[in-house]
Amino acid sequence: MKKTLIYLIFNTIAIFLIVTNAYAYLDPGTGSFILQAIIGFLAALSAGFLYYWTKVKNFFLKLFKKNNNDEKTDNR
């Protein structure tokens, strides 16, 4: 038990030291680190999803734009 406690305390201090030494002049935001640690991987998933979503969206936008251009030419 004692050993685990010492281990934990040592680790926490170590992490704290590493972070403050490297980025001493910037408050990186604890929340931002934890967000990246826990669900950073979601960014990659969403990138994949967004890629296809944009494709679908662009397809419809193009259709829409085409119609718009046609209208403009007609008006002229």
Next chain:
Amino acid sequence: MMKKLTIDDGSFRDPDARVAYLNDSVYRIVYPNGFRKFELIKKVLQIKSIAEYLIDTVEIDKEELRLLELENDENVKVFKHKKIDYISYPYEWSFHRLKDAALHHLNLHINLLKNDATLIDAYSYNIQFNNYSPIFIDLMSIKEYSEGEFWTGHKQFCESFLNPLVLKSKLGINYNNWFKGNLEGIDTGELSKLLKFRHMFSWNIFYNIFLLNYFEKKYKKSGDLKITKNKKLKKNYYLSILTNLVNFIQSLKPKKEASVWGEYSRDNTYNEEERKNKYDFISNYFNKIKSNKVLDLGCNNGEYSKLALNSGCKSVIGLDYDLNAIDEAYLISKKEKLNFLPLYFDVSNPSSNIGWYQKERKGFMERLNFDSVMALAFEHHLAIAKNIPLEDVVKWITSLAPKGIIEFVPKNDSTIQSMIKLKGDIFPNYNLENFKKLLSNTARITSEKTVSKSGRTLFSFEK
């Protein structure tokens, strides 16, 4: 006379280096703790896909180092940077300029990561503009990338780039004055209070604003960081966060409202002949003086700034308080590749010295370096609309540069008539004769010409 090296007051945040000036040159003095980064920066400057994002930089030789007269010059390494013509700050940028700065920052970061380097922060003050081109100036932010590390600048990027853009784009609220008041940008907690439920459906807003705010609130102590123990951010996830932001920011557009001056250049009070008179006067003037750096007060979309450039001037800094007009001016300058830097500026409340010791970000008067000023259809916005005494207006304008042009707008002009419609005519001394007297009290009038039927008159002056 030899001048002495002066240290930049705003460069204190990085203990490994300081920025200093001598004889119109900009130096970055790097101390031993920063030597490793110094070598890395030298290496990345050789990589073309990265160097094109960075300010032109060279390491100085021993001879030049001696000229700097540093106390301990054996123990420093020094870069020399190309000088930026006019320093501007993100709270003076219109939407599209801030957007381009954000994309510049992200793309640089992506290219660095691909070359095993990264950025330790993500501050919009690290970007400056050479007219329409963004340029990354804080080279000491570059460091080696180690596998699995987190994006330390994430929160800072959100506050100083993303949040202001989202504020304007999704809610139609201008960020400039809020940003200036906060210095660091728009706080994520405050922004998430303003955003609506429907905005959560955008992945990037959900992740970078709502979730970030949730985690920031929940985990405040550095001890909480033990959650991140043994956790790493894989490089491809890191790159995904950045590319997601690139795609998202690229898609952002300002939510537009009707602007007072946005339509000015198409909808002003001049007829064709009067406009030609004004054009001729200005064009003749600038062809004669060929100014290096013109200050255009109330530049609107830059119509007359462009005229000054076409008449032999090298560069124009334009200021206006109408953000729509400034944004349009920026887009025009970018499209036509003009040496023109339009910035947001409220003359009755100019950018002041702010930040630590009130020296970190300089005010407008501290940044004066113009050799001529142009104030067209401008003085009445101060003297009539803002009740600033005409004498002070004339004194102020003539203090900004040694020479220039001022246009006087008489009281019977329709713009002034609409200004005094409600508050009444409380300006008995506002007339051409008095204006001329006040101008000749502070400067020498070199030419004058009445250009419109209503009696608008242009003066050129010299001190």
